[in-house]
Amino acid sequence: MTSEPIDSYDKAILDKLSTNGRITITELSRIIGLSKTPCQARIKRLEADGFITGYRAMLNPIKLGLDHVAFVEVKLTSTNERALKAFNAKVMQIKEIEQCHMIAGGFDYLLKVRTQSISEYRHVMGERISSLPNVASTSTFVAMESVKEGVL
Numbered sequence: 001m002t003s004e005p006i007d008s009y010d011k012a013i014l015d016k017l018s019t020n021g022r023i024t025i026t027e028l029s030r031i032i033g034l035s036k037t038p039c040q041a042r043i044k045r046l047e048a049d050g051f052i053t054g055y056r057a058m059l060n061p062i063k064l065g066l067d068h069v070a071f072v073e074v075k076l077t078s079t080n081e082r083a084l085k086a087f088n089a090k091v092m093q094i095k096e097i098e099q100c101h102m103i104a105g106g107f108d109y110l111l112k113v114r115t116q117s118i119s120e121y122r123h124v125m126g127e128r129i130s131s132l133p134n135v136a137s138t139s140t141f142v143a144m145e146s147v148k149e150g151v152l
Contacts, residue, residue: 003049009034013042014051021055066114069143070121072129074109077136086133094132096124107139118142 006014012032016023029039046052061067076083084102087109091100099112111129115121121140129138 003051004045006046006051010042010046010051013039013046017043017052061114065116068115068117068121069146070113070115070125071141071143072111072113072125073103073107073139073141074111074129074132075136075138076108076134078134079108083134087135090132094124094128096121096128 009032013028016028016031025036025040025043029036032039034042043052076087088100091097091109091111096113096115097111098114099110101110102108103110113121113124113129115124125138125140129135
C-alpha cells in the first residue's frame, strides 16, 4: 500500500495531534479550517498510512521519581547481523532503557537510561546493561538538566 502525499491540512492535523492527542474533532476541525467529516477522514487515512502510529498518555517522569537520566555509549564486540539482533532483542527487555539508537561513529549504540537515582543506575548498568549480548565497553554521561524533550 502506497501512502498518499500529505498536504498542509494533513501537516496541521499531525502537528495538533502530536501536542494534544485528546483534542476533539470539533476543535481540531475549527483550528485547521476543515469541517468534521473531512477532518475525520484525513485522520483515518493518516492512521492507515502509518503517519499516526498510536495514541498514548505522556507521563511525567519527574513526578514518578525517575529524574536520573544517563546516556550510555555502547561498543559491541561484533556488529554482524546476529550480534545486532541479539543486542536489540535484549535491550527491549530492560524497562529502564527509554531509548536505544544504533549510531554511525566511534561507538555502536546510544542508550537513554532513566532511573530514580545514581545507585539504581549503577545497579542497572552493572547487572543488566553490561551483561547484554556482545557488549565490549560502555561510557556513561549523566544529564544534569533536561532542556528539551518530547516527540514529534
